[in-house]
Amino acid sequence: MTTIRMTKIRKFGLKVLNIAARHAAPGTRDWVIAMSREMDFIENDWAALWWALGSTRILFRRQYVPLADLSGVPRAAQCLVKTIRRRTLVGCLVASTEAVFFGYFFFGVSTLTLRVASALTVAGVLYIAYQLYARRAAALPLDTGSTTSAYYTELERQRDFHRGPWFWSRQLFFLPGPVLFCVGEAIAEPESARACLAILAAFVFFWLRAVPLNLNQARKYQRRLEELEALQSHPE
Amino acid sequence: MKLRKSPQTSIVLAEFLHRAHDWKYGYDISRNTGLKSGTLYPILMRLAERKLLATRWETPEAGKPARHMYKLTADGVAYAREHAPSPAKRRLAQPAFSGVKH
Numbered sequence: 001m002t003t004i005r006m007t008k009i010r011k012f013g014l015k016v017l018n019i020a021a022r023h024a025a026p027g028t029r030d031w032v033i034a035m036s037r038e039m040d041f042i043e044n045d046w047a048a049l050w051w052a053l054g055s056t057r058i059l060f061r062r063q064y065v066p067l068a069d070l071s072g073v074p075r076a077a078q079c080l081v082k083t084i085r086r087r088t089l090v091g092c093l094v095a096s097t098e099a100v101f102f103g104y105f106f107f108g109v110s111t112l113t114l115r116v117a118s119a120l121t122v123a124g125v126l127y128i129a130y131q132l133y134a135r136r137a138a139a140l141p142l143d144t145g146s147t148t149s150a151y152y153t154e155l156e157r158q159r160d161f162h163r164g165p166w167f168w169s170r171q172l173f174f175l176p177g178p179v180l181f182c183v184g185e186a187i188a189e190p191e192s193a194r195a196c197l198a199i200l201a202a203f204v205f206f207w208l209r210a211v212p213l214n215l216n217q218a219r220k221y222q223r224r225l226e227e228l229e230a231l232q233s234h235p236e
Numbered sequence: 237m238k239l240r241k242s243p244q245t246s247i248v249l250a251e252f253l254h255r256a257h258d259w260k261y262g263y264d265i266s267r268n269t270g271l272k273s274g275t276l277y278p279i280l281m282r283l284a285e286r287k288l289l290a291t292r293w294e295t296p297e298a299g300k301p302a303r304h305m306y307k308l309t310a311d312g313v314a315y316a317r318e319h320a321p322s323p324a325k326r327r328l329a330q331p332a333f334s335g336v337k338h
Contacts, residue, residue: 028281030304031277031280031281031304033304034262034277034303034304035262035273035277037301037302037303037304038261038262038263038273038303038304040300040301041261041263041303042263050272050273051263051266051272051273052273053274054272054273054274054275054276054277055273055274055277056274057274057275057277057278058274058277058278058281
């Protein structure tokens with residue numbers, strides 16, 4: 001084994017990996033450290049740097065950490081509450097901003113179609129905000145026994161937020177406003193029809209993308225529920 | 237056992253099937269499959285998450301940092317045999333990085 005000289009490029013790569021390790025989710029951190037250890041075996045500095053930069057990609061992946069036993073429930077419950085609180089806050093902020101934006105359009109636009117589209121969009125985002133608020137995190141008790149049962153209930157609530165009537169009503173309610181808005185704008189301003197079509201295509205893309213993302217999230221909650229059931233029936 | 241069967245996952249599985257009982261290092265897998273770290277590690281993470289891949293830290297020798305090692309579990313070997321491309325079809329890409337130190 002020859003000794004590798006610590007060049008500036010390599011040092012930068014290591015710095016990237018150290019930052020990545022600091023910000024990685026608990027289950028992911030070990031993997032980032034594993035990647036940084038491999039850097040010692042890459043002789044080419046640029047190859048080492050590319051290797052290090054690749055680590056940033058796994059930061060976007062939240063490694064699923066299975067529950068080892070019931071003693072891990074309070075911590076997992078706290079994580080869930082924190083995540084849901086963040087979702088409620090960010091979601092409601094975004095929805096309020098959109099409501100104000102399209103509310104302004106409602107009074108500013110000239111055609112009836114655009115006015116109806118603005119009203120529908122405001123109604124759609126307010127409905128989303130309502131759902132986010134209604135499915136905000138519940139306060140969980142601190143002792144393990146009560147936390148487990150409250151955690152179970154909370155997981156069920158959050159799973160149902162991402163599938164079934166909650167999810168599909170959200171999707172359907174939000175669709176007509178922006179679609180009508182793009183169509184109405186294209187009719188009112190024919191020279192901007194191409195731009196409207198592009199915006200509409202982008203909207204439909206994200207609207208469709210929300211389906212697998214939500215269903216996948218629901219599956220994650222379901223997996224945690226099954227894990228919890230298994231631990232409750234065989235606590236050892 | 238659900239796992240997204242991308243061509244890259246198949247290549248990784250095929251690589252693990254080659255001397256399936258040996259523990260392998262991340263960089264060696266990357267070199268042999270031509271996959272970059274940002275593609276390879278999420279696949280390894282998914283396989284480990286589904287208990288198809290066993291992981292362990294190598295016992296460090298003096299002066300050397302411990303490396304993370306990977307090997308297919310019994311379930312992983314069965315899954316890989318089912319889903320990995322046959323050796324004839326397997327396309328070994330160019331090494332992702334050059335300059336490995338042995």
